[in-house]
Amino acid sequence: MGAVIIPQNLPIGYRFHPTDEEFVDHYLTNRVLGIVEDPCIIPDVDICRWDPWELPQKFHGESIIRPDDKVQEWWCYCLQTPQQVKRTTPSGYWKKTGPDRNVKARDIKIGTKKTLVFHIRQGSKGVKTNWVIHEYHLLIKN
Helix, strand or coil, X not given: CCCCCCHHHCXXXXXXXXXXXXXXXHHXXXXXXCCCCCCCCCCECCCCCCCHHHHHHHHCCCXXXXXXXXXXXXXCECCCCHHHCCCECCCEEEEEEEEEEEEEECCEEEEEEEEEEEEECCHHHCEEEEEEEEEEEECCCC
């Protein structure tokens, strides 16, 4: 039997940083199929219930991958429903920016990636911040 690596004891410099293809083809596909990692690597967090500066606290204790203050990158699953298209939070909203990008595996489109930027306040008075989310979607297959 091979050695088990506990994330808290990983070598210096190790980061959980899957490629777009790895995330969509493995993690997101498995999640949609109902396969949940044990131990938890990517927790469920409703990003629209919280402002972005509150999100890092929501990951504490949920994932075995500790947040890295230097990278300031967190991964989560958030169920998207048709009612959530606005993506509003208590203090502002997530606004889509730029075109959707294709995520490919072996030159076959397997999903899309959207970039969203957080704006404080609502409507045209919203002020753009440095908070960014990359939202991934699987292609709908029969």
